[in-house]
Amino acid sequence: MAQPEVALAESGTLAAFGFGAGTSDNDDPRWLRVALESFDAPAPIELWQVDAPVVCGRQNDVRWSAGGGWLFVAIEVDEQMAGGIEHAAHHAYAALRQFMGTRNERHVLRIWNYIGDINRGDGDAERYKQFCDGRAAGLGDFFATGFPAATAIGHHDRQRTLQIYLLASLDAGQAVENPRQTSAWRYPRQYGRTSPGFARAMLMPARDVLAISGTAAVVGHASAHEGNVEAQLSETLTNLEALLTSAGMPAGFDTHSPLKAYVRHATDAGRVRDILQQRLPGVPVLLMHGDVCRSELLVELDGWRYA
Template identity: 70%
Template sequence: MVQGCENARTALRRAPQVSYRHADPEAVLAEPGTLAVFGFGAGALGSDDPRWLGVDLEGIDAPVPVEIWQVDGAVVHGREGDVQWSAGDGWLFAAITLDERTHGGPRDTAHEAYGQLCRLLASRRERHVQRIWNYLGDINQGEGDTERYKRFCDGRATGMGAFFADGFPAATAIGHHASAPRLQVYLLASDEAGSRVENPRQVSAWRYPRQYGRTPPSFARAMMLPAGDALAISGTAAVVGHASAHEDDLLAQLGETLTNLETLLQSAGMAAGFDTQSPLKAYVRQPTDAPLVRDFLQQRLPGVPVLLLHGDICRQELMVEIDGWRYA
C-alpha cells in the first residue's frame, strides 16, 4: 500500500516550471518553491544563496531577465565541496563553477567538475539526471583533437565514469566570452528516471564518427521528464546526420534548426509547435546577427519567450543553436 501511494504521488508530480522574468533575484528566491534562479552576464545582480547562479553568457537584449525554476513544495539547499545545490519535491538543482587556472585546462577541469557532481548525485535519491548545461570559454580554440571543446569532452567522459552507463541526459555545451577561464556546469535531476528522445534526422551524438574527436559528445537529443508533462530539449542546431548544414547561411541554419526541433516534438509524441509557455534560449555566435535571429524567431515562433544569448557553438561553422522546454 505504501508503494502504491508513492507511485501515485510521483505520477502527479509536475515538472519544474521554467520562466523568464524581470525581477530582483532576492525577491524571487524568497518565493515558495524556488529551486534555482539564473542571471546572465557580468551585470547580473548576485546572491550568496546556493540557488543562485550567475551565468557567464551575456544577454543580447537589455535588460536581461532572470531565469527561474520553481517546484511544488518546500526547497532546501546547501554546498558540498565546490558544488552548490538545492532540492525540493523530488527535484535537484546542482551547479559547479571551476577556474581552469586552478585545475589545468578544459580536460582536467571537466574531469573534476563531473567527478564532484557525480559524487553528489550518488549520495542523493534525486540521482536521475534529466538535463545538463555546460559553459566554457574559447570553446573552438585549437585544432583537431586539441580543440578546447574536444578536450572538454575527453574530461567530461572520464569525470562521469560509469555514472551514465544506462544512457545520457539531454545537454548543451556553449562557449562564453567572460574574461576568467571558468567552466560552469549545472543540472536538473529527479528521483525518477525520464525517457530519452532521439532525432531520426540526426546520428545520436554518442555515435558520432572519429572526425569529431577522440570522445564523442555525451548527450541525448531531448529528455521527457518523468511525469511526461515536459520535454527538456538539448542544444539543437543545423546538423543533419552527423554533418553541419548550410555553412555561412544563417537563415538556412535557423530553418534547419526549427525542423530538427519539430522532429524532436514528433519523436516525443507531442503536438507540433511551441507556445507562450515554452521558454527557449537562442545562442548566437555573432551579436550582429541577433536582429535577424530575433526577427526570424518572432515570425516563425510568435509569442514564444526566447532569451537571446551571445555564445559560441561547439562547431565553428554553426552560427546559432537553440535549446529549451516544451510543456505538454
C-alpha cells in the same frame, strides 16, 4: 541589473539564474550568474520553482538545492586552478558524480555546460574536444544506462570558468532522439577522441514536459549551410519539429514553451530575432551571445516544450 533577492525569496524557488556581467552576485546556493551576455536588456531572471519546501546547501565545490523530488546541482571550476579545460571538466564531473551518489534524486535529466573559448585550438586540441575528453573521464560509467539531455555553449567571459549545472529527479525520464540526426554518442572520429554524450531531448518523469538539448543545423552528423545563419536557423527549427514528433508532442511551440537562442555573431542577433518572431509568434525566446560547439555553426536553440 538583475536582482536575485526577490526571486530567491519566492516560495518553492529551486534555482534562479542571472545572465551576463550586469547581474548581481549572491551567496545563496540556488543562485547562479551564467557567464553569457543577453541581447535582451535588461536580461530576465530564469526561475525554477517547485510546489514544495526547498532545502539547499554546499558540499565542497558543489552547490545544491532540493524539494518536491527535484534536485538542482551546480559547480564552477576555475581553469587556471585546475590546469586547463580537460582537467577542469574531469574534476567537475567527478565531483558531480560523487555528489549524485549521495542523493535519492539520482536520475539526471538535463545538464548545461558553459565553456570559455569553446572553439579555440585545432583538431583534438580544440577546447570543446578536450572538454569532452575530461567529462568522460570524470563520469566513468555514470551514464552507462543512458545519457541526459544537454547543452554545451561557449561564453566570452575573460575569466575561464567552467560552469555546469543540472536538473535531477527521484523518477526517471525518457530520452528522445531525432531521426534526422546521428545520436551524439555515435559520432565518427572526426569529431574528437570522445564523442559528446547526450540525448537530443528528455521527457520529464510525468511525460508532460520535453527538455530540449542544444539543437543546431546538424543533419546526420554533418553541419549544414555553412556561413548562412538564416538557412541554419531554418534547419534547426526543422530539427526541433522532428524532436516533438519523436516525443509524441503536438507540433509547434506556444507562449508557455520558453526557448533560448545562442547566436555566435552579435551582428546576426537582429536577424535571428526577426526570423524567430515570424516562425514562432508569441513564443518567449531569450537571445544569448554564445558560441556553438562547432565553429561553423552560427546559431543553436534549446528550451522546454509543455504538453
